[in-house]
Amino acid sequence: MAALVGAGAPILAACGGGDDTAGGGTSSSAPTTGTSSAPTTGTSSAPTSGTSSAPPSSASGGTVLGPVSDVPVGGGKIFEDAKVVVTQPAAGQFKGFSAVCTHQGNPVGSIESGQIVCPFHGSHFSISDGSPTSGPAQRPLPAINVAVEGSNIVQSA
Structure with missing residues (x-):
């Protein structure tokens, strides 16, 4: 039974409409943004947490x-x-x-x-x-x- 479930996984993955690299890119970039990388990146990490990652709000709140x-x-x-x-x-x-x-x-x-x-x-x-x-x-x-x-x-x- 486990062999059948494992064999079906590639077929299900092929049916998805998403980008296959999205998951891989996220996991490989996660260690780069960890605390151990923060000292090495220094100021390059700061803009990501500033306005570039959080869109600015308007006067109306939009x-x-x-x-x-x-x-x-x-x-x-x-x-x-x-x-x-x-x-x-x-x-x-x-x-x-x-x-x-x-x-x-x-x-x-x-x-x-x-x-x-x-x-x-x-x-x-x-x-x-x-x-x-x-x-x-x-x-x-x-x-x-x-x-x-x-x-x-x-x-x-």
């Missing part, structure tokens, strides 16, 4: 994603850490969507010709409403509340 200037009209920008895509279908009109493809849960990879593109299986989504326009995905990207505060795009709480 999370600042980035500057408005990073989101072109007719295109968008993927904020990978927040797993959010912000688009600007028309000048001054900003939309937010999940950056996780609804087909198999992989991250979307780019915005091209007014489409949010998932590189894994070719799904394309509209920058206007997140609806699928081609590929295997059948459901739209979930909307994320975003707003402009000053010169920044902010994800609402």
